[in-house]
Amino acid sequence: MDQGDIHQQLLADCHYLGVIPSGSLLLHRNAVIPWCILVPDTPIEDLLQLDTNKRNQVMDDAQKVAAFLQAESYVERINIAALGNVVPQLHVHVIGRHAGDACWPKPVWGNVTEARPWESATVARFRSALCD
Numbered sequence: 709m710d711q712g713d714i715h716q717q718l719l720a721d722c723h724y725l726g727v728i729p730s731g732s733l734l735l736h737r738n739a740v741i742p743w744c745i746l747v748p749d750t751p752i753e754d755l756l757q758l759d760t761n762k763r764n765q766v767m768d769d770a771q772k773v774a775a776f777l778q779a780e781s782y783v784e785r786i787n788i789a790a791l792g793n794v795v796p797q798l799h800v801h802v803i804g805r806h807a808g809d810a811c812w813p814k815p816v817w818g819n820v821t822e823a824r825p826w827e828s829a830t831v832a833r834f835r836s837a838l839c840d
Contacts, residue, residue, distance in 0.1 A: 714747050715797040723831050726839030730765040733773070734799075735834050739826040741816055742781040742804035744773045744834075753798050755790040770802050776837055777804040787816075 711724050714732060722734035722745055731750070736743035748766050752758055758766065774786040783804030790800045803816055811819035 713749075715795045715799075717795050718745060718747065718797070718799060723826065725831070725835045728769045728772075728839055730762070730769045733769075733838055735826065735831060737825065738820060738822075739824045739830070740810045740820055740822045742777045742783060743816065744777070744802045744838075746770060746773065746800040746802065748798050748800070750798060753792055753796050755798060755800065758798075766800060770800055773802045773838060774804075776834075777802065780833075780837075782806070 711719065711732070714724070714734075718734060722736050725733040725735055725744075727733075728746065730746060731748040732746075734745040734747065736745065746766060746769055748758070748762065750758060750762060755763065755766065770788055774788075777783055777786060781804045784806040785804075787803040787805055788800065789803070790798065792798070805812065805816075807813075810822045
C-alpha cells in the first residue's frame with residue numbers, strides 16, 4: 709500500500725512509517741500517547757468483514773506493534789480499536805496506555821489536551837523496528 713492510498717485525514721494526523729504485512733503503519737503525531745494506526749491494504753471498511761486470513765494478518769501485525777509499544781514505552785495496557793466514524797477507510801488503532809497518562813482513564817479520543825511532537829530519532833526507531 710502506498711501513501712496515496714491512505715485517507716488524507718490519517719496522513720494529516722500521523723507520521724507514515726512504512727509497509728507491514730497487512731498494509732501500512734502510521735504513528736500518531738502526538739507523542740503524549742504512544743499510538744500507532746494500522747491501515748490494511750483492502751477496500752473493505754469493516755474489520756469483521758475481512759476474510760479470515762487477512763483479519764488474522766491484521767491482528768498479527770497489531771500484536772507485533774503492541775509488543776513493541778510495551779517494550780519501548782513501558783505502557784501497562786494496550787487498547788485496540790477499529791472505528792470508522794470520521795475516517796471510513798479501515799484502520800486499526802493500537803494505543804499504549806498507563807495510569808497517569810495524559811487522559812487516563814478516559815478514552816484518548818477528545819481527551820488528550822497536551823501535545824508534544826515525536827523526536828525524529830524516535831520515529832526512525834519505530835520505522836526500523838516495525839516496517840519492512
